[in-house]
Amino acid sequence: MTGSELDRRLASAVLSGDADAVRDLLHKGADPNAPGPEGGLPVLCAAVAAFDAPVAEALMEGGADPDRELPDGSTPLWRALDGGSPAVFESVLGREPRLRLPEQERERLLAGARSWYETGPVEGLRRRTGARGPAVSMRVTDGHYDWVDQYTLGGLVVRAGHGAVLTSLEWSFRVxxxxxxxxxxxxxxxxxxxxxxxxxxxxxxxxxxxxxxxxxxxxxxxxxxxxxxxxxxxxxxxxxxxxxxxxxxxxxxxxxxxxxxxxxxxxxxxxxxxxxxxxxPDMEATGLRHVAHPDPRARLRAVSVLDASEDARSPEARAALLTLLGDPDTRVRLEVCRAGLKDDALLAPATEELVRLARGPYEELRGGVVEALAASRDRTPAVADALAALLGDGDQPVRLEAAYGLVLRDDPRTGDAIERVGLLDGGALEHDHRVSALWDWTYREGRPWPLAPRTGDV
The missing domain is CATH 1.25.40 (Serine Threonine Protein Phosphatase 5, Tetratricopeptide repeat)
Known part of the structure; x- marks a missing residue:
């Protein structure tokens, strides 16, 4: 494959958001600074514009230059700063920027981030575009877990994460x-x-x-x-x-x-x-002090404290946990179940409550319930039946966990359970321990793998 063909494929992989393909193409010799399909800007700019942190990170690992001057005088790093996505900016900032960038450029970046933060994204967009209409906003996930508001106005899009960008720069520059x-x-x-x-x-x-x-x-x-x-x-x-x-x-x-x-x-x-x-030393005493707090959030965390002190669990703590198995808040009951599953004296009542929760209309708790059931040391038919019933849940992670629990029990319904999980996203679940357990079971039984092949499988 020629270099130009590799570069074209790289640009396509960047636009499609396929970070694994980007890494593979860079390994084969694609140019990390290859021009994208629009305007001839480096492909790193396309990843920045798409708020695609994994692709930007892959390009940076492959040698992309975040400081390359662009025709408008900016750089990919400056575009990432303007975009306001902390995840993208962290990816493009690169290693040891304090050593790579001259002091004047570091000061400019800090000033730029602070200006965006103090001005605000909407007013910043108005200044950039001259548009005076209302901005369109939406909440988006930035990185793996956190959220930020994203604004669109006058054809430009920014995320309101400049406070985090400024904080990241200050740390990187040791301010x-x-x-x-x-x-x-x-x-x-x-x-x-x-x-x-x-x-x-x-x-x-x-x-x-x-x-x-x-x-x-x-x-x-x-x-x-x-x-x-x-x-x-x-x-x-x-x-x-x-x-x-x-x-x-x-x-x-x-x-x-x-x-x-x-x-x-x-x-x-x-x-x-x-x-x-x-x-x-006061873990248990602290937990007991708050198990009857009127706020269920405090009771929930009091259980967490008692659970953390399990090695020294007293009869008073066990009695408190047993009482909380009847708490009016379902989240508290689930947390007590998790703690009780580790305690021989509480295993049976905690399991009974878990089975009740599995049968109840608590969709927001179903993932935690099935995870606790699957991991439980209880091997009674009631637990296996509850797991089998959860195979009909509309949420695939719940079905996967239920099938995993049946695999651990070598339940006769395991083969059907695996088929009912549904086709899997190979890349996302490549190293998932539950998928590995299901795969091993089908291999031992000499059955064909009924789900989508995992990444790397032939």
């Missing part, structure tokens, strides 16, 4: 932005799944030191609950990422004391959620 300013930026949209919120806690975790920790913890006394929720979310991340840190004892102690005085149910739930990620 010591004051903690108070960062937290104000995080809670401007008080949602922990917003890109700005996530970018700030990640930066604070990266910048961790005694001074940053103290400045962040100071906000747990802030009158705005959003500030306190942010601190709890930050500590939750710390507990997951750096549970062996020398400051972990201090952090867990802060959470234990905080849980005794927090009056907002939503914030208390976040405090308890964070506390469950640590080790502390």
């Amino acid at each position: 010591p932005t004051p903690v108070d300013e960062l937290i104000d930026r995080a809670v401007r949209i008080p949602d922990e799944e917003h890109v700005d919120w996530s970018a700030v806690w990640l930066t604070l975790v990266r910048r961790h030191c005694a001074e940053v920790l103290s400045a962040t913890l100071a906000h747990r006394g802030h009158p705005d609950p959003a500030h306190r929720r942010f601190v709890a979310d930050y500590l939750r991340a710390r507990g997951i990422i750096a549970c062996d840190s020398p400051s972990a004892e201090r952090e867990s102690g802060v959470l234990a004391a905080w849980s005794t005085r927090e009056t907002d149910g939503a914030v208390l739930a976040k405090v308890l959620e964070a506390f469950a990620e640590y080790e502390h």
Whole structure:
């Protein structure tokens, strides 16, 4: 295959959003800076315009130049900044940008991100396009988990993630932005799944030191609950990422004391959620203190704390969990079931409740219910029957988990269960442990694989 043919195929793969094909073509020798089909701009610009972070990342890994000057004087990196997608910008920023970019360019990028953030996406679009009509907005997922608003006006599209872009640049260029300013930026949209919120806690975790920790913890006394929720979310991340840190004892102690005085149910739930990620001698006492809280969110996380203290579970804790199996909130009952499945004394009643939940009209919980049933140590016919019944669910992940649970039990209905899962997306499930278990079962039984071939299968 000639180089020009490889480049044409690369451009096509970029436009179709096929990151795996992009990597394959680059490995075969395609030019990562090949022109796209429109206007001759590098294919990286097409990925940026499409807000396609995986393709942009693949191109960058293959040697694309984010700093190449374009005919309009911009660069792919500047276009990614203007676009306002933190996921795309992170992909295009590249490794060690502080060393790659001269100081003047770093300052320009910081100023550009701050201008977009302070001006706002809609006004920024008006200035760019001269359009005065209303902007069309929609909420989109940016990256794997977080969301951001996307605006269209005058033929241009931007995402309102410039706060996260600015935070990312400050970290990359080692700009010591004051903690108070960062937290104000995080809670401007008080949602922990917003890109700005996530970018700030990640930066604070990266910048961790005694001074940053103290400045962040100071906000747990802030009158705005959003500030306190942010601190709890930050500590939750710390507990997951750096549970062996020398400051972990201090952090867990802060959470234990905080849980005794927090009056907002939503914030208390976040405090308890964070506390469950640590080790502390008062885990069980803290969980028991809140199992009867009037806010179901707090009760839910009190169960999480009791679950985290399972090695020292007392008769009082078991009694509390048994009582909560009758909680009016279904999410609380499901969380108790998850905890109970690990406890011989609670296994039977927790399983009974799981079976009831599986039969009930709780579609939003069905994924968690079937996952708990599949993993349960209970091998009674009632659990297998509940899993078999869930094969008729309209959600494929639920059917996949149900079939997996039957495979683990070597249930005689396994063959039919696998067929009822439905055709699978090979790329998305290539390394899925459940798919591997189903594949192994059909191989042992000498049956044909009834689902779509996984990536790499012949």
